[in-house]
Amino acid sequence: MLLESNLSSGQTVTPYTSKLDLQRRTIRPFGVYMLRGLASTGDRLLALDSIRGYLLQVDCTNDNTMVLNPRATQKLMDATGLAVWENQIWFARDDSVYWCTFEEFTPRLFVTLPYEVNGVAVWQSTVYVTCQKAGYILIFDRASGNRITQFYLPGVGAENLTIRGEELWICDDVERSVYCMDRATGEVRFSVLTPYESPSGLAFHTDSQTGSELLYVCYASEEMYIRDDPNNPEDPYELTSRDRTFIHPLHYYYDETARYTLSNGYLLEMSYVEEISPLEEVPLTNLEWRISLPVNTDRQTVLQVEPIGRPYTEEIQEGQRVAVFRFDKLAPQEGQIFGWKALMEVRGIKYQLTYRDTETLPPLSQEFQRRYLVDDDDLAMDTPMIRSAAREAIGTETNILRKILKIRNYVYDRMSYGIKPHIDTPDVALDRGIGSCGEYVGILLALARLNGIACRTVGRYKCPPDPDRRGVPLQPDFNHVWIEFYIPGFGWVPMESNVDDVVEGGPYPTRFFMGLPWFHAEIGKGIPFEKITAPDLPEDISIGDLALNHIRFTILEELPPPGAKPSE
Template structure:
């Protein structure tokens, strides 16, 4: 008896941008392809699913063995044999009978599994590794260190082992002979729980597919309550192709991206009547980077001229005067191509880097933004953060972890200086950035502020206006010989003591919008003099309006 494959349309229909949403699924974990057939395990229900990737039509293959498949987290298929992990056990079975045969028992929970000929790969978060077994002897051959800190699932293809990590929001490409990470790819969605490789039977082209599983909040209409609308949560699970483009020369990998329209507008609405003569209102424009390309920019409300400030484009709006009772709306709208990016640079790569230039030292190692770098608490923190470390990349990593140990996240109405933030132990994203900047600069690492806004990360909500609730900032640090590298401020601070993920250490997801690197996002001048917050804050003079619209998913980067 042989496993019978269903007949589906041409595989070209499933390659590219289609999200697969199996009907009736709750929490998808391990996934695998048999030619053009997609198999997936629903770990909560114990369903082994056969999925039509074109229609989402779903069939339960283990109708009479559901209890045996409860809590299964990883699956893999080699020829007519299905391999799976459940608890700390690894099993195999024939695809036609699905009667489980015990293979090996681990001391801790077995998470993911991948099989290539007689080699069995099993990931185990609690052991911090990927264990390799021989099928014939059932003995462990060797062990690779796990590249991330979360629960990992596996797929294997010839010389490559692919590892997805739930916490890291990352897929790692690993040499399956040595265990060395070749490159890493940020996934476009959080909580990746499974990974599989599809090979087009006609073209031979291979595509990575990643399963995701999490909960999402939604507003529920409850007719028995008053008011009837209430917050609730529901399962969110689906499978999406992971596109990537690896650039080994520049040490980065691009991943899924989106065409996004972003609008930033100010509405003059002062809290009190003011008169300002000869006004120049400057708003930074989106940056052109390896991961972010500007397709179009146009003014909103009023025309603007452009200036270049420290290499960054800035829109300049000019008014003869702003008088009491006068009202305007003005700003810009940009269409951007934005992708995920992840750099792969190791401490060994930065052992013999060039000296910093005088310009970098004079601009990015000084206290030019109320960083309190001369206070005792900040200087002590700078020493404690790195200890005896001398390698630049390890110093940066140590500083990040030190700040995460010392601070917890909290929103505040204004930004305090790093000495106050360290004393308090709680900071917003801007305050995280301030502390990081101060400690890095005191340790000789050039840093600058980047950011301003993130697109709401709902890639499925296309052609729908989206509004972020808050602005956001992160930073870039400079490594001679490699250039400026991104690092998030606080999102990787997932809990005191770590271990902390490195998903946004030298990486940004598609929803990060880079605007005004190292310069002020918005400034106001009157009669040639820059107004400070003490003179008149922009928040007292105008209301800002920010809107994002995700237009479409981009094709894979070349």
């Protein structure tokens, strides 16, 4: 039986409309599983679903999805990369590149390579092909199929690409990055961190209504979720996975003078609260409890900080704000909640320095040598193991960027990540071969300082990195620390501790080498994050013996594009 419509003949439906903001709107095509290619032609945004073999036309304003090859989906299954030139559709599958037309979806072989192909782009008479295993962007003549030249791939993962004028734009799923390259020389002009993981395709698309051009990136991964199993009423909840794929604008602002690129950012609310919950009955008098506050950086702007539970006074330590909570007396069974809440803007940042930029540098100042080349935190810098590791790590290298990158890779080769209840000194951790982020940091600090590179610890927390979960309190399970190293004549730049140690034996991504994603909260650079003092404080009592901490993030909204005027 057909259900009758409740609309009378001739009656129209007025669609619900809200303020459309294409610059921050996520596109979620219907019925798709894994998008692995994007292309733009005229006012159409096209996407490739490699699981179903769909070539899709997607409406950026309302997610309306149309299959353009309904009778030829088998021919595009397992395809990746997508390019359109005139009436030709180009794609890759396995180790080959094919093309077909919009009228006839019959793949025609263009070229076969020894290894799997990841992406393809076409510009006039030239075809660009990415191959992760070969490590190159291979460039062919479109008419003859002959290879013209090749460029090194900028990252280590599977890479897709598109072309805009004289620029090659590459996305890398492992590096979580997009690279802008010179199409003639293959030189990387700058790179951009993406707000989501696993970018799988990209295209520049001009909106027909506004005339504005946006760089769209598609993402393809899996996510874990709790499934309600109706066939198991006694234990109905189970952990399983599902495909997650969508399209989102990638914004970037390249400051050539300051040598960094900013990308998509978010307005965050972060709170850090201590709850007095002592393991032992320890009465304290004239207690001062110091907690560092978020700092302003090139990628992070603190808009507001307010106290929670109790008022605090502020003091400045090495140019950074610290909240000081004072207690005349803290009784053994006393209950207290205190801390701060901050409103801040955070973005992804990538510093654009090359080895050539750091060949000739001024000497490190005496002040920095005294502060940042010493063992001030149980770094075991005088032990034979750490001194030998410092020499072995850099060999004969003299360039500061190559030195710090070799040190990082040396540590990655010898360490695997693992959580421990306490942090051991670098010699113990390096000998064991397993360590937490804090132990990675200790080893990196020791080896870098012994090689004359000023560096310091930075932290302290990461917002759970899912921008879709806005307005929901998010609670990270662990704290996190990384380092900053100092380039004389330029300044401090970040380097992640253990996060890029993702492949046994390498090659290791450099996404967070001189870069940080949007979800890092920078609190306390080279100073203690938290410290307590009292005249009657026993030496063996730590903060963890006295209190439990509570950390909460809330993603409020995505920020306007970086570099935009306030009115935009």
